[in-house]
Amino acid sequence: MEYNQTFFDTYLERRGTRSSKWDGCNARFGVDPSVELLPMWIADMDFRSPTEVVEALAQRVQTQAFGYTTVPDSFYDAILSWVERRYHWKIQKEWIVFTPGVVPAFNVAYQAFTQPGDGIIVPSPSYYPFFDGVRNNGRKVAACPLVEADGYWTLDFDLLERQVKDPDNKVLILSNPHNPTGRCWTAQELERLGTLCAENGVILLSDEIHADLIMEGGCHTCVGTLSQRIVDNTIFHFAPSKTFNLAGLQTAYTVIPNPELRQRFTAAITANRVINMNWFGQVALETAYNQCEGYVDALCRYVSANMDYMADYLKENLPMLKMRRSEGTYMVWVDFRGTGITTEEIERFIIHDAHIAVDLGTWFGAGGAGFLRFNLACPRMLVERAMRQLTQAFRHRELL
Ligand SMILES: Cc1ncc(COP(=O)(O)O)c(C=O)c1O
Known part of the structure; x- marks a missing residue:
């Protein structure tokens, strides 16, 4: 199987699949189920597993x-x-x-x-x-x-x-x-x-x-x-x-x-x-x-490009947020301290104003305050959506 851009660009509906990331999201962040949060927390991916793996598992089921x-x-x-x-x-x-x-x-x-x-x-x-x-x-x-x-x-x-x-x-x-x-x-x-x-x-x-x-x-x-x-x-x-x-x-x-x-x-x-x-x-x-070695190589290229996209977007549109591309992992650790608002407010803002579920910096112990961890193992369109939601929320709060 060839793993190309289209494979990783394809949106996979994970809602309704008992996914912690998607179906467990609102409960985890204490948000009413009627609110649509964009889940970029927890370390799993919104991509299909390799086709070879899916087929091997299907064969296993036949037993x-x-x-x-x-x-x-x-x-x-x-x-x-x-x-x-x-x-x-x-x-x-x-x-x-x-x-x-x-x-x-x-x-x-x-x-x-x-x-x-x-x-x-x-x-x-x-x-x-x-x-x-x-x-x-x-x-x-x-x-x-x-x-x-x-x-x-x-x-x-x-x-x-x-x-x-x-x-x-x-x-x-x-x-x-x-x-x-x-x-x-x-x-x-x-x-x-x-x-x-x-x-x-x-x-x-x-x-x-x-x-x-x-x-x-x-x-x-x-x-x-x-x-x-x-x-x-x-x-x-x-x-x-x-x-x-x-x-x-x-x-x-x-x-x-x-x-x-x-x-x-x-x-x-x-x-x-x-x-x-x-x-x-x-x-x-x-x-x-x-x-499935080819899957890993293509995956890393795709997520690296997501990081480039997000870093460029922030630099241009939300320069008070500082993000360095990660050397490893598919997550990025973004510095929100330049917003001038308190850590508590930042963590409230991302969930309740921007409606993006991320891992909160304070969960990670000393040194985490003022940071948020975004999971970029998802189709580019979700990263783009996150950037739009973030920008709108800052505008709405008149922080831009
Ligand atoms: C550093 C690290 N170790 C372990 C895990 C999870 O390991 P497991 O699901 O195999 O228990 C994670 C998941 O995010 C992780 O980031």
């Missing part, structure tokens, strides 16, 4: 029975080959532990590698379930605010160094590429961070769920390609769910090269008996990884 499933070698082979082809890292089958999602997997890692009361370092702003998981498990968040200059976010290594040296902190979790700022951390940044962790006995959780979503000009470095010392101290989280729009099929995998850390992680997995695999997720992963 007419959906009981427990074995995990064939072909599942692992698809992962080994994808990780080598796309992330340039050669891994072994024994290192792979499949899980129903990256969020459950890092929660298991919190349990496996820390005790109640221990600190978990979270560079912030960050994907908010990182914080929820720490708190839900009775651990403590050690937030490490990123440093921002002209929309470019970097790690504060001085603070990080103090945090990894604090014996209370046992784990650091990093989204690589970074949700929400869209940074692809460089090999130098990761090497420095990974070394600090390894030298101080802090286990690194590298959440690489967005590793395939590299925008034009961006470059992903998989932590697995760094020095052996770092690799031996890292738990890697991957999934095909963001890349191919498969989040509802709940299939992810954790890679742990170090046998001692793997044993601790699998013990926690086994204690919870999270040992069965989703019948459909398995076939979707194999098909996507084996047959």
